[in-house]
Amino acid sequence: MLDQSNAEVIAKAMKPFAAGNDPDVVFESHSHWAVGHVDGFSVRVNRDDEITDAFRTYHDLSERLAGYSILDESDYSEREHDATLDNLADAAWRLKSLYELPGGWESDVYSWLSDKRPGSVENRDDRGGYPAEGDLREAFDALRYERVED
Secondary structure (H helix, E strand, C coil), X not given: CHHHHHHHHHHHHHHHHHCCCCCCEEEEEEEECCCEEEEEEEECCEECXXXXXXXXXXXXXXXXXXXXXXXXXXXXHHHHHHHHHHHHHHHCCCHHHCECCCCCXXXXXXXXXXXXXXXXXXXXXXXXCCCCHHHHHHHHHHCCCCECCC
């Protein structure tokens, strides 16, 4: 997620330099049947013996990354949140048949876990939080989700 977030920020910053007939940035996508594909861009460094604004912008972003690994905290945080919501549904695969879960339960459970068991929704592997079944069961019970009768 971090790479995707930073790539999005960089792409947005480079986009203005990709306009026109002779741009200083060219977005590229290369693929090969054996190794997959790579998306990126080429940047003109020098034009008329002057460093281009495109390269200055890219260099500035690189310098920021060298100092701190996240270019846009808000974007990365949103990606973490969305991934954790997706992970909640996956982590609860066994419990879903034991409870009657209302629509949108993932957001309610996320909020409860964030307040009561924040470590369970903490992003540890750049894939979002993934709570344990016991934490989910506790959240379901605390939120008074009805248990399915056998």
